[in-house]
Amino acid sequence: MLPELADLLATARVVTLPMTSRFRGISTREAVLFEGPEGWTEFSPFVEYDDAEASAWLHAAIDFGWRAAPAGLRDRIPVNATIPALDAAEVPAVLARYPGARTAKVKVAEPGQTLSDDIARVRAVREALGPEGRIRIDANTLWNLDEAEHAIHALAPFDLEYVEQPCATVDELAELRRRIGYMGIPVAADESVRKAADPLAVARAGAADLLVVKAQPLGGLHSALRIVAEAGLPAVVSSAIDTSVGIAMGAHLAAALPELEFDCGLGTAAMFVNDVTEEPLLPRDGSIPVIRPAVSPRRLDALGADDERTAWWLDRVRRCHRIVERNISL
Incomplete structure (x- = not known):
């Protein structure tokens, strides 16, 4: 079941993580975290991906946050x-x-x-x-x-x-x-x-x-x-x-x-x-x-993206949510 967009945005936190070495052409990594019924989940398609490709990443975030994980065979x-x-x-x-x-x-x-x-x-x-x-x-x-x-x-x-x-x-x-x-x-x-x-x-x-x-x-x-x-x-x-x-x-x-x-x-x-x-x-x-790590409010605050990047990512969430919603309805 697809959560309402408002439910995603209510807990969304945009973060920017500094990296130890440049990798894949980047030295920082941006992500959006949401808290769903199953726990925290993540939406972090690379910035150059278009909305069609990025929408699969949002579907994955919803899958992990709003649907129980499959039974595990190893810990x-x-x-x-x-x-x-x-x-x-x-x-x-x-x-x-x-x-x-x-x-x-x-x-x-x-x-x-x-x-x-x-x-x-x-x-x-x-x-x-x-x-x-x-x-x-x-x-x-x-x-x-x-x-x-x-x-x-x-x-x-x-x-x-x-x-x-x-x-x-x-x-x-x-x-x-x-x-x-x-x-x-x-x-x-x-x-x-x-x-x-x-x-x-x-x-x-x-x-x-x-x-x-x-x-x-x-x-x-x-x-x-x-x-x-x-x-x-x-x-x-x-x-x-x-x-x-x-x-x-x-x-x-x-x-x-x-x-x-x-x-x-x-x-x-x-x-x-x-x-x-x-x-x-x-x-x-x-x-x-194999655990769901506890997200730290202190770390979220310290790693929070600036207003411009936060707005960019939340707009992306809105666009990708429309694509996921349309695909589910087909």
């Missing part, structure tokens, strides 16, 4: 460290924010950087984690097919767990998977799931070995679980640089999956200087608990 979720596209010398300090993590996701293909930068960064992670650590790389669609094949060959000696969204299109992923199949390096799809009109197309095309799923872009816990079940592929649950409230949404999704073969990208509270709770969902012994 803690193993998580990976996330390494931004930074200088190799900074890798040990970043890994230290993820105590106990045995897996690292390393950003590669950053605009303005070179493959040599990626190699140095991945090498530094391998040296820090040792031979038993797991390394996955994420290119965020930024390689073309030939660049991806070349880069994966160059990075293969570091024993990659998988390569995430190396190319933009489903056809490119399918062809790359064919080309590198003999190497035994799986291909994971992220943008081809969460930004696709048909999130199952990549699975039907045999273009990926596993899916990276994020609760907000996929419309919420129940929608994401349905997509994973229909795809029939292993899934890695990841955050979208959420606050601890959004990370909790992802943790509940990971807890409800029948199988959880891979460490999840839900340790990203470590990327924030401050969070909206006094006890952020930071990694401990390589995992986070």
Whole structure:
């Protein structure tokens, strides 16, 4: 059941969280929090997304705040460290924010950087984690097919767990998977799931070995679980640089999956200087608990966005609510 717009706005709090390192081109993260019958929930589509795409994120916020979460099969979720596209010398300090993590996701293909930068960064992670650590790389669609094949060959000696969204299109992923199949390096799809009109197309095309799923872009816990079940592929649950409230949404999704073969990208509270709770969902012994964190009024006040940004976000909520309402009525 869709809550009235007035019910959303009555508890809406717009926050701006400073980040420890620049990531995905941003150094602060904005979000809207609402308090629903099930607890606090989050709406935080990236600012460049149009209203049609952002409306799925609002549906997810409503799903988590106004609908009971699916039954969980586990009470803690193993998580990976996330390494931004930074200088190799900074890798040990970043890994230290993820105590106990045995897996690292390393950003590669950053605009303005070179493959040599990626190699140095991945090498530094391998040296820090040792031979038993797991390394996955994420290119965020930024390689073309030939660049991806070349880069994966160059990075293969570091024993990659998988390569995430190396190319933009489903056809490119399918062809790359064919080309590198003999190497035994799986291909994971992220943008081809969460930004696709048909999130199952990549699975039907045999273009990926596993899916990276994020609760907000996929419309919420129940929608994401349905997509994973229909795809029939292993899934890695990841955050979208959420606050601890959004990370909790992802943790509940990971807890409800029948199988959880891979460490999840839900340790990203470590990327924030401050969070909206006094006890952020930071990694401990390589995992986070499956809970709904208590949001702190003091933190909400300290992290509150200015009047201009608050108005911008609340207008966005109004527009997206109309889209969700229209979609539900169809």
